Amino acid sequence: MDTHLNDHHTPAEHAALRFLTAGSVDDGKSTLIGRLLLDSQALMTDQVQALQARSRTPDALELALLTDGLEAEREQGITIDVAYRYFATPRRKFIIADAPGHEQYTRNMVTAAAGSHAAVVLVDVTKLDLHAPQVALLPQTRRHALLAHRLGVAHLIFAVNKIDAVTDPGAAFAAVRAALQAFAQQAGLQPTAIVPISALRGDNVTQRLQAPWWDGPALLELLERLPVPQPRSDGPWRLSVQWVQRDGDGTGHQARVYWGRLASGSVRVGDTVQVHPSGELAQVVRLLHHAGAERPEARAGQSVGMVLDRQLDISRGDWLGTPGTLQAQRRFAATVAWLDPDPAAIGRRYWLRHGHRWVQGRIAAIEHRLDIHTLTPQPADSLGVNELARVIVDVAEPLPVQPLDGASPQPGALIMVDPGTHRTSAALLVEA
Incomplete structure (x- = not known):
């Protein structure tokens, strides 16, 4: 297990942990949450009975039904909205956000990540070519991991799911873990852990996996001991x-x-x-x-x-x-996660919200767009939905922005709203 904790993260074992599940479509995010709720005895008897009645067979519970609450979600078999669920163990309380995996709903994943202490990014081992010299990760897996990192989520956990569905689970997990480690190194990420699980069967979710190739913790055990980031109380206020x-x-x-x-x-x-x-x-x-x-x-x-x-x-x-510390700027650099179906255009006016203030602003320049597959900067004069880029932003009124800090994100995070459609067009993360 790879563990990375910033110096300002102090253990707070009894504080509630807010985490989201993310990843590509059908990677098992809703099923994992259903498994956590079921195995931690967070469900009422009538909920379990209703789940058994709605499942195809009583012995194979369709756990995703616990979180896919909208009728459209049940009809399409995908998560659309962010579903929040609550449960507790003797060690800690949890607040879970089940984020959509479909590219169309990436904005909802950003919403879930904004208030989370940790992100569990699921990787469906059955979707990957395990015979390739190097396993290629799905684009949405890469995108969600990058977004969680850029949005200041403190802990990033990769959960390699459906490990029970491959013939050689040890070798499959080793190959996927190597691909995740290579991606993390290339992207500048430091994942807290990479763990194997079977959300449907319950392997290594709440109880440790009994296998010769795995001697690490179960996912819930890992979540129980994650320190909750504490805002910095030293320095200027x-x-x-x-x-x-x-x-x-x-x-x-x-x-x-x-x-x-x-x-x-x-x-x-x-x-x-x-x-x-x-x-x-x-x-x-x-x-x-x-x-x-x-x-x-x-x-x-x-x-x-x-x-x-x-x-x-x-x-x-x-x-x-604190006097002398509210240094306001009319122009600053930021990472932008573009969420609007309408492309971003240089010079177009938008509304920006910083803290509780609304100001007009515009993208003055796009320095580069990040290629999600190669993680290399590419030239761009506009941005499409779900693209990540580094931009220069001009605002009509000076704002006391600061580079994004995961422990104190408010001064370094903004949202951009289209004045015509009133859609949230982008999340902006201030850079140095």
């Missing part, structure tokens, strides 16, 4: 204002409370605040939590209400932070 509340103190004085989630750092009563975009300075006189009680300090990841010592013109979408 910043907060995107989500809501401005007028808080009366009973004397007719109306103090303003600026609510939001601290993206990074820590702030204490008495600290100096700088406001973006005005640049004005003030001092923190009160910090509140959601119940209204006061606190002396707030740390990254916490929601907080902030009262300042002077009245300033601050509204939703403004940023508060």
